[in-house]
Amino acid sequence: MASRTYPVRYEAGVPVYRYSADPAVPPMSVVRFTVGAPPAQGNPHIHDFPVLMYVDSILPEAAGVRIGDIYVVSPGVVVDGAGVHLAGAAGILFDPAALGDDTTAPWPAWRAHPLLFPFLHGIPGGLLRLHVPPERQPLWESAIAAIEDELSGGRAGYRQAAAAHLTLLLVDVARLAVDVVGDLRRSNEAVLADVFEVIERGFGEPLSLRDVAGAVGMTPAYLTTLVRRRTGRTVQDWILERRMSEARRLLGESDLSISELSRRVGIADPAYFTRLFRREHGTAPRAWRALKTASA
Template structure:
């Protein structure tokens, strides 16, 4: 999984994986698991990105046993222990929400604005929501996953958009299969958490602090920190940085603005600090990121 995701930190000793931010890595990928991969992926871990795990053959050892056609909706931020699953019978679809386009470009908590991502909020303690794909739909799942693989392998012009279109079909099916779960979640009280991330979304380009965000939603900084950490596994500051880095990546990719101007628009006044922070988060400088996209664009 190293080219697609890598551990960025540990939470209570459990590794937390982030989807690769390398511009050379497509924002979605497919992994066909084998028996040899089980020791590496059958230990507790946390994804910082959404995953669909489709069982396309065989079964699992858990009770009740999984069957061909089962799909697991893997919740970001939850501790996943896949020791009970026969990974050799599974295929994983991993993706950065940015694969769905501008509506999902913002950090993960703003998923509430994208209905196709809402099932990943299921909140089941194991982190795995198990759904049954009806037999008549299973050929579509197998074909669509294979089509994503083919697009990613060939990398012909427009392959990212084509792969994202196939992913959207899978997510639409998941949303329909999970309609009862989604309905329960929509009725649950997550208003304050949603409001906090709306403040981040509206004001990340300003010199905003945790205290400012907490004041905007009528909570103390300590209580908001506890609430966000409990629900997402990360702090408010972590998410503020992530939103700023998402904006920085967008501007580095889609504009010819200078690094200093990109830092300012991302809410960071000091270009030097911005460069250090970007390097810490992505393993390369902003200029290095831009050059990975296009070696000729080494200015800024």
């Protein structure tokens, strides 16, 4: 995986990668895969962020693979690209925060952002393959090159410019995937909206899986299965994500003490909050705040 991603845990021996929330790290990156390398680098892994793979050249033995193919890689599932042989591909790895400001993103992107819905396709193996028509392929190639240029140049507004190019590509994906994910869009969407609304209202107070399940009229076990199948994360993961998103906002926009900040995000014990924050971000809250201030 790219250096901007890092393993946070293992599930049944498979590493789970997260995209860095470090304020100094751009919320997206482009990885160029070398001749013969599979998209997943041949090793099963899981990531909790979206990935787009665009095929720009192929090997003779890559039966059924065409230039212009896109792999929409689903977060939260085991991906193994060992059987996909390419001569060249560009991988776009991004935090959903790339599509909005960090006060809300990635919250509640998975339920509300139409451009991210194709990543919840639910296909076994985590890979949805689409094809960009020949007349659109130059747009993809130029947009990916533009994202690389913006990220490497670091000029004023480069994040917004890179996000604009990414948005154009995601619009194409959403249109190409409309028939594939149409049924998923209609099924259980209201339930997911209710789940996220309960978490949004309650993340600043003690909130458990049982609380959320009771509020939407489901058993905890069934709700866990439904949310994980549709989003790649558990209800507890989403509660934590919302709390950490709010913590990042408060760290960047206020001088609240860690104790008060911890209380505001629903975690009574500041030491426990600090451990959670360090686990999720690789650094302590005070260090994150200092880095955020320095990079502003």
